[in-house]
Amino acid sequence: MRSAMKLPFAILCAVPFIMVLGNSMLVPLLPLMRSALNVSLVQISLLITAFSLPAGLVIPFAGFLSDAYGRKPIMAPALILYGLGGLLAGLAAWLATSPYYLILGSRILQGIGAGGTYQLAMALTGDIFQSKERTKALGLLEAANGLGKVVSPIAGALIGLISWFAPFFVYGILAIPAGLAVWFIVKEPEQKTGGITFKTYFHNLGQILQNRGLSLLACILAGMVVLFILFGVLSYISDVLETDYDVRGLRTGLIIAVPVAAMALTSYLSGNYLQQMAGGSLKPAIVAGLLVDAGALAVMGFINNIYVFFPAMVAMGIGTGVVLPSVNTLITSISSKERGGITCLYGSMRFLGVALGPPVFGLALTWRMPLFLGAALLVGVIAVLASFYIHAEKMLPPQLLPSH
Numbered sequence: 001m002r003s004a005m006k007l008p009f010a011i012l013c014a015v016p017f018i019m020v021l022g023n024s025m026l027v028p029l030l031p032l033m034r035s036a037l038n039v040s041l042v043q044i045s046l047l048i049t050a051f052s053l054p055a056g057l058v059i060p061f062a063g064f065l066s067d068a069y070g071r072k073p074i075m076a077p078a079l080i081l082y083g084l085g086g087l088l089a090g091l092a093a094w095l096a097t098s099p100y101y102l103i104l105g106s107r108i109l110q111g112i113g114a115g116g117t118y119q120l121a122m123a124l125t126g127d128i129f130q131s132k133e134r135t136k137a138l139g140l141l142e143a144a145n146g147l148g149k150v151v152s153p154i155a156g157a158l159i160g161l162i163s164w165f166a167p168f169f170v171y172g173i174l175a176i177p178a179g180l181a182v183w184f185i186v187k188e189p190e191q192k193t194g195g196i197t198f199k200t201y202f203h204n205l206g207q208i209l210q211n212r213g214l215s216l217l218a219c220i221l222a223g224m225v226v227l228f229i230l231f232g233v234l235s236y237i238s239d240v241l242e243t244d245y246d247v248r249g250l251r252t253g254l255i256i257a258v259p260v261a262a263m264a265l266t267s268y269l270s271g272n273y274l275q276q277m278a279g280g281s282l283k284p285a286i287v288a289g290l291l292v293d294a295g296a297l298a299v300m301g302f303i304n305n306i307y308v309f310f311p312a313m314v315a316m317g318i319g320t321g322v323v324l325p326s327v328n329t330l331i332t333s334i335s336s337k338e339r340g341g342i343t344c345l346y347g348s349m350r351f352l353g354v355a356l357g358p359p360v361f362g363l364a365l366t367w368r369m370p371l372f373l374g375a376a377l378l379v380g381v382i383a384v385l386a387s388f389y390i391h392a393e394k395m396l397p398p399q400l401l402p403s404h
Helices: 003-024 027-037 041-069 072-095 100-114 118-128 133-159 166-184 198-245 250-276 279-302 306-333 339-365 368-389
Strands: none
Touching: 003 041, 003 072, 003 100, 003 118, 003 133, 003 166, 027 041, 027 133, 041 072, 041 100, 041 118, 041 339, 072 100, 072 118, 072 166, 100 166, 118 133, 118 306, 118 339, 133 166, 133 250, 133 306, 198 250, 198 279, 198 306, 198 339, 198 368, 250 279, 250 306, 279 306, 279 368, 306 339, 339 368
16 A cells, blocks of 8 residues: 555544444443433433434435545535534533433434445545455455444443443544544545436446346345344343353453454455455355354354354354455445445445344344354355355456456
8 A cells, every 4th residue: 555545544444433433332331321311221222223223324325425426525524423413412411401302313413424434435445446455455444344343332331431421522522533534635536426317327226236236236145144143143142141141341342342353353364365366266255254154153053152152253253354355345346436326235234234133133042043053044045145146257347357
């Protein structure tokens, strides 16, 4: 990576890190918040939903707008809105007598802002890096996302020692400078923007789906399912640690951080390795990572032992870290003009996978073996689909393909 690109790319890596904090930093503090606000369990859980639902709804529109008007004009204001929502929530908690609904509204603003962050950082990375370095860059971006997942619950628990509403101010302190840095420091490549209509845009997307739809679908399913599985299993393990081993709070966060850290480190290392290889290595990496996840799930299905579960979870983190940089490279490479829309479609499905994992794996407390073996079968099926339907040569530009 050229020296001139190191600071702009570091700023882009800060975007997924900050976005992940949106929910994860608050989770350890929800019981304390519920007590301070004197609200029900459902009401306090709405502070998570109020962020996640708007973010999921905004992501596809942010993709279209970024393709039409540029990444920076969408991403920089989105980061600032995300930060302002946090500051408003913190001020409401600090100054208002009954702050719950003000905090809830502020969380909605944060969610709207979050919808224009990580996916656009991924799309902009695809715009900037046109060589084999793209895989390494996307691996670093995924590692930053994983690092945020590792740090956020621990940071939330520690910052909460100051006050239950202190994390809200952290969002503003981090996101607003990041938005300004994106606007003033990150250089967006020249591209034809503006004047595009919904009809033309979706016609072009339809052509991509017609020609490369199965490859794209297989990639999206691979990225979605590994995150669905990983965060579903982590949620299940956190329940088991509390109910069976009386491990909770910061200790749970530290244990769960290990497989997520394995994912982040593997994302970085696999991105580095795959950069040196030809683009034809991406599909084998995806299939291999999926098979590692399927094997780990099968072991957890047959053997109900926390000392087996832990190395299996680390293996899942490694498998996920192999899959994601490869999937990200293929998805961001399939089109340049519609890159934002396609990347945001993928981002919405990732978001859905992470959201569905915990409630689905909550059923494992009753049906552990059928659920884990069924999940292993699901991942195995997607590995087969990936091996048959992902065609890197149809998705990658010539400079990323093997030379003959």
